[in-house]
Amino acid sequence: MENIAFFTSIIIIAFGVLQIILFFKVWGMTNDVRKIKNKTVNSFNEAHKQIILGNKDKAFEIYQRLYVEELIKISELKLDFEENYPKLVERYKYELSKLGEGYSIDFSEYNEIHKIRRITD
Template sequence: MEGTTLFVSIVIIVFGVLQIILFFKLWRMTNRVKEIDHMMRDRIHDYEFYMLSGQKEKAYNYIRNELINKLIDLQRTTYSIRFITTANKVMPRYIKKMQETGFEVPKHLLSAESFIEYRDKLHKL
């Protein structure tokens, strides 16, 4: 009986410590989600801010860089066929915003296929 009580006590203590660790990990994770949400809102605000203030060139550069970063991240994390379908769904929104600025959209940013082709040429240099 004494051995069983000791074993159960040790299990309960270990379980309690693990719950405390999990609590703090979850707390830190929720704070990180708040930071990410804040950063995302700032990004959207930047494009709108530039457009509303008449700084169309800055708005164009901002949205173009956002699209390029999105495509590079997508290409790193997905296979080529999935990249093409996903990128072709995402790109029109960015292309529309670039066109709203009045600047020409680069040819390699018009489709996922042209982006891959252009990036392959860059890697060969």
């Protein structure tokens, strides 16, 4: 009987230590999620700020990065791509029009899902 109580207490202590470790890991992950959220959500805002400051090249780089990220995301499912790609192109044409002439993305280069999957797979 004494052995069972000792074994049970060891297991309880081990689970307690694991819960403490898990708590700190989850806490650290919430900070990572906040950083990722701020990076993606505010990216259009950051591009707009760069345009206002006169840094059109920097804004164009931000738009290119966001376009590629969204392109890869919608290319994961064929139906999503066919439905959402035209909307994506219109959105980025509008955003790029804020930069003026000389800033454009070649949307026809990756207008079909197999062109993207050839690179990402």
